[in-house]
Amino acid sequence: MGTLTIGIFSSLIGSMSFDFTMKLAEAAVNKGHKVNLWFSGNATSAAKNNQKHLKDYSTGEKPLKALLEKGVEICTCEACTSARGIQKTDAIEKIQWNAMHWYLAKIHHSDRVLHIGGE
Amino acid sequence: MRLAVFVSDFKGMVDTLERLTAEKLGIILVENGVYHAVIKENGNPSQLLKKSANFYVLSEDLATRGLSSSNVMSNVKVVNYNDVVDLIFNDYEKLAWL
Numbered sequence: 001m002g003t004l005t006i007g008i009f010s011s012l013i014g015s016m017s018f019d020f021t022m023k024l025a026e027a028a029v030n031k032g033h034k035v036n037l038w039f040s041g042n043a044t045s046a047a048k049n050n051q052k053h054l055k056d057y058s059t060g061e062k063p064l065k066a067l068l069e070k071g072v073e074i075c076t077c078e079a080c081t082s083a084r085g086i087q088k089t090d091a092i093e094k095i096q097w098n099a100m101h102w103y104l105a106k107i108h109h110s111d112r113v114l115h116i117g118g119e
Numbered sequence: 120m121r122l123a124v125f126v127s128d129f130k131g132m133v134d135t136l137e138r139l140t141a142e143k144l145g146i147i148l149v150e151n152g153v154y155h156a157v158i159k160e161n162g163n164p165s166q167l168l169k170k171s172a173n174f175y176v177l178s179e180d181l182a183t184r185g186l187s188s189s190n191v192m193s194n195v196k197v198v199n200y201n202d203v204v205d206l207i208f209n210d211y212e213k214l215a216w217l
Contacts, residue, residue, distance in 0.1 A: 002208050016150045016180075017127065023179070027200035033208065112207050114125070114214045 002111035003034040007103055009117050011042035012060065017116050018043060022063055024114075029070045036110065037067075037074045038103040044081040047091045061092060068094045075102045121145075123211035126152035126167065132217055133166050144172040145211050147203060148195070152217075153180045156195045164192050175206065 006025060010017040025035045039046055051061040068074060075096040088097060096102070107113050122141035126132060127150040136146070146167070148156050155165040156176040168174060174195040181188060181197070188197045198206070207214065 020149055023200050028204045031204050116216045
């Protein structure tokens with residue numbers, strides 16, 4: 001089994017890349033791989049709690065929590081998240097807050113890295 | 120190097136792909152990139168499919184757009200998310216996103 005780290009910069013609404021990332025992460029972790037997710041840019045909006053579930057989107061808070069329960073490590077860029085007015089008290093529990101060095105450290109220890117840029 | 124490139128948009132990316140060299144090149148069509156696998160222009164397949172590479176298209180993104188795997192070009196393999204995970208870990212060592 002290997003380790004996959006994915007960096008995602010796109011947000012859920014308006015881009016399908018976030019949706020793709022969540023589904024790929026789920027498939028990888030279900031196969032027994034270790035998965036790390038780094039949220040930066042607009043993707044950090046996914047760290048907010050109390051998200052409304054939209055039936056047309058398969059991802060959101062509930063699937064994100066399911067990934068966390070399966071052992072996926074998720075970290076949001078603290079600067080990007082705070083810049084969008086989201087505080088740690090408003091965030092989904094177990095999502096880590098850190099700076100770019102978290103992402104770089106995970107990349108360094110990963111077998112595969114997929115960096116998905118923003119819109 | 121074994122390189123897999125995720126193509127996520129339907130626009131000319133041949134110039135970009137030409138700059139990528141690899142011993143083994145895989146092109147995985149996802150999101151709007153799946154249109155490369157099915158649409159013909161003036162009777163011709165996408166220029167992207169002329170590149171020397173192994174081509175894959177994500178079945179879920181085809182279905183999302185109302186496209187059938189029966190319309191996929193013969194040199195493109197239809198894969199699901201589980202297959203993509205296996206491609207990532209077993210067939211390619213470096214990944215890029217376009």
